[in-house]
Amino acid sequence: MAIISVKSLSRYFGPKAALNEVSLEVMNGDLFGLFGPNGAGKTTLLKILTGQLEPSSGRSIVMGIDVAEDPMAVKKLVGIVPEVESPPTYLTSYEYLYFVGKVRKVEDIEGKIDEWFSFFDLEDVRDIICRDLSKGMRQKLMLASAFLHDPKLVFLDEPFINLDPIFQRKLRQYLQNYIESGGTIFMCSHILEISERLCNRAAIISNGKLVAYGAMTDLLSKGESLEEIFLRLTEGGG
Amino acid sequence: MPTMRALIWMMLKEELRTHTTFSGMKRFFTFPLMIYIFSLIIALFLKRLLEEISLEELGLLAQASIFLYGLGVGSFGFMGKQYIERKYGKKNYIAALPAILPITYRQTFLGLYIRDSIFYLLLVLVPATSGLIVASLIVGFNIGSIATFFVAAVLSFQFGTSLSFLGSVLFNRGVKVFVLFTSCIAALVLVGSLTSIFQAEMLVPSIGLQLSMPPFGDDLENAIVMGALSSLLIIGMIGASMALIRFHYETSNARFSPLLPAYIERFKISSGHKEVVGKEFVDLRRSGTISKMAFSFVLPLFFLSFTSWFVNTGLGIEVGFNSVFYGAMVGFLGVLLYSWLNNVDNSEYYSLLPISVPDVIRARLLVFLFLTIGISAAFVTAISVINGELDILWLALIVMFVTSVYMVVMTAYLTGIRTNTFLFDMDVLGKFAVMSFLPDVCLTILSFGIRSNWAFSLIAISIVLIVLTTSTFLLYRGIETKWSPASFDTQ
Numbered sequence: 086m087a088i089i090s091v092k093s094l095s096r097y098f099g100p101k102a103a104l105n106e107v108s109l110e111v112m113n114g115d116l117f118g119l120f121g122p123n124g125a126g127k128t129t130l131l132k133i134l135t136g137q138l139e140p141s142s143g144r145s146i147v148m149g150i151d152v153a154e155d156p157m158a159v160k161k162l163v164g165i166v167p168e169v170e171s172p173p174t175y176l177t178s179y180e181y182l183y184f185v186g187k188v189r190k191v192e193d194i195e196g197k198i199d200e201w202f203s204f205f206d207l208e209d210v211r212d213i214i215c216r217d218l219s220k221g222m223r224q225k226l227m228l229a230s231a232f233l234h235d236p237k238l239v240f241l242d243e244p245f246i247n248l249d250p251i252f253q254r255k256l257r258q259y260l261q262n263y264i265e266s267g268g269t270i271f272m273c274s275h276i277l278e279i280s281e282r283l284c285n286r287a288a289i290i291s292n293g294k295l296v297a298y299g300a301m302t303d304l305l306s307k308g309e310s311l312e313e314i315f316l317r318l319t320e321g322g323g
Numbered sequence: 324m325p326t327m328r329a330l331i332w333m334m335l336k337e338e339l340r341t342h343t344t345f346s347g348m349k350r351f352f353t354f355p356l357m358i359y360i361f362s363l364i365i366a367l368f369l370k371r372l373l374e375e376i377s378l379e380e381l382g383l384l385a386q387a388s389i390f391l392y393g394l395g396v397g398s399f400g401f402m403g404k405q406y407i408e409r410k411y412g413k414k415n416y417i418a419a420l421p422a423i424l425p426i427t428y429r430q431t432f433l434g435l436y437i438r439d440s441i442f443y444l445l446l447v448l449v450p451a452t453s454g455l456i457v458a459s460l461i462v463g464f465n466i467g468s469i470a471t472f473f474v475a476a477v478l479s480f481q482f483g484t485s486l487s488f489l490g491s492v493l494f495n496r497g498v499k500v501f502v503l504f505t506s507c508i509a510a511l512v513l514v515g516s517l518t519s520i521f522q523a524e525m526l527v528p529s530i531g532l533q534l535s536m537p538p539f540g541d542d543l544e545n546a547i548v549m550g551a552l553s554s555l556l557i558i559g560m561i562g563a564s565m566a567l568i569r570f571h572y573e574t575s576n577a578r579f580s581p582l583l584p585a586y587i588e589r590f591k592i593s594s595g596h597k598e599v600v601g602k603e604f605v606d607l608r609r610s611g612t613i614s615k616m617a618f619s620f621v622l623p624l625f626f627l628s629f630t631s632w633f634v635n636t637g638l639g640i641e642v643g644f645n646s647v648f649y650g651a652m653v654g655f656l657g658v659l660l661y662s663w664l665n666n667v668d669n670s671e672y673y674s675l676l677p678i679s680v681p682d683v684i685r686a687r688l689l690v691f692l693f694l695t696i697g698i699s700a701a702f703v704t705a706i707s708v709i710n711g712e713l714d715i716l717w718l719a720l721i722v723m724f725v726t727s728v729y730m731v732v733m734t735a736y737l738t739g740i741r742t743n744t745f746l747f748d749m750d751v752l753g754k755f756a757v758m759s760f761l762p763d764v765c766l767t768i769l770s771f772g773i774r775s776n777w778a779f780s781l782i783a784i785s786i787v788l789i790v791l792t793t794s795t796f797l798l799y800r801g802i803e804t805k806w807s808p809a810s811f812d813t814q
Contacts (some may be wrong), residue, residue, distance in 0.1 A: 135675075137811075139808065166673075172667065174606070174668045180602075185369075188677065189677070213578060214577075217576055227433065231675075
């Protein structure tokens, strides 16, 4: 069953089409990877699917909700990690997660916060304001805030960026467990090596158009690596 | 010097692009056109206007307003710090470049000062003066008087920006130094008001320059002294600001006790907005914005009171500023505070949560009310006591409350969470000017008649207040429809 359904989606910024007639489906339980060069339209698509941006035309349904009609309903259900880690400047790490928990009406907020602080080893920066955190710490905080309310679907834009190898591995394992326990992930990433091992379905986008889409096993069936396919399909594209 | 020239040129481009991001180039450039037309109309109908207000009052109000405007835009110390500290968001500014390029913060802060001096001179003062010059061809103003007005206006503006620059640089040095600085200014104003040690007009000497020259006076010598004094003070304040700039951006690792849970609990009266209201208060406290807001709200109030005292006592011109007038003025100053609330932190992360732009606007309106009503009421009451007008205090408080809420809701409706940007959009500014200017003029004129024609003034003020209350209600409801599709995204 499709948890995300995108039909003929386009988004223009002035005359430039950031997305051009994109159609795809993400099934329940997928770890779906969206890959593409810088400026190809990955983040634009993610923002439209999460109700952060309106499309110019086309339709997107997320968890049975028409995103353009009710973006708030979608935001209530899903978790989002943005491209740029930008938690509020003046809240401490603890306060940010508390704020997210209150807004999302999470039960046992304190327990959940402790759980994520322990997972990401954030205890030491609990009382430090986000402005003073390192990029890696901020990324961990954004990841924790996306999963805090136990969503069934999570959108991740470059989740591994700024994380050290230890936490990249830890996050990879967590994402796999999350999928096994019934969750779905829509992920944009440039780290193709990890993504190739992690994703079961994928799409490659170039110049706002899908140039490859399907099961990861099908994409890799000719013996090429994901990186080789990516370079072949997007060479000269953006 | 070539570096500095290039830096300022790039900063001017950056400022223009920041302002045109949302409104577009064409609409932005209609802003000076509107200033020009507004100035032209005022000049053409000056004779009619002078039946209600004296020329001295008008000149004084114009220069005082320009000074206050300069005071409002000149906090480059805050601005530069804010640019630097927000470099992690999607936006980055030239002011943050000393971290990676061989230029100094001193250069970039001076660049900000020069940038805004040029920017606002071209955007506001030049078009306003052009309107007067064109009107002079029809109504026969003396070109020399217009030239004096322009010089005095430039000095008033620069005096305001320099004072604000110095204040904000001192604030970055430490709150105690800043408090000492503002206390010294307050003491100077008081001494100037209560004694004759020095002339009160020396506090803002460009006003003295304006009032010494035709059509207000004819004392060229005094005008030159005031002009020179004004220039020296401006140069002195810029020099002091440059010498005192100290900025080291480093992560402090300072620890903060959790405030948010207690603040959410404290503001639970805000119902569905309590989380955002609580968070905004934490932001205000930790960012030091409360002090900045006080600087930009209390100081103009203080200056306003001093100006009227100076006109009445120092210049011996009898004007009818009373508590009701102040009630209205306090309300109109609220726009400054709402603008500050939209500048504490970037709001992009709200887009990740089930929070809409109207939710944040409503929360900030509540924050505004929580913050200001007490201070405003105290100010109006104090003015009422000082002027011996306790009999009209009740009316002044009602006027203050209604205009405060109306102004901030109207500003929120028109500009959403980007007040600084949208107030440069011709369409928005046009609406803002009409919606603020009309009630302002009505209440000001009606307040002057309170003593001479009590019954008529009371009925007329009541009608204005009913219209404002109804408008507030409609605009508040309109916020949802207008801003629901808006995004927190700054891209």
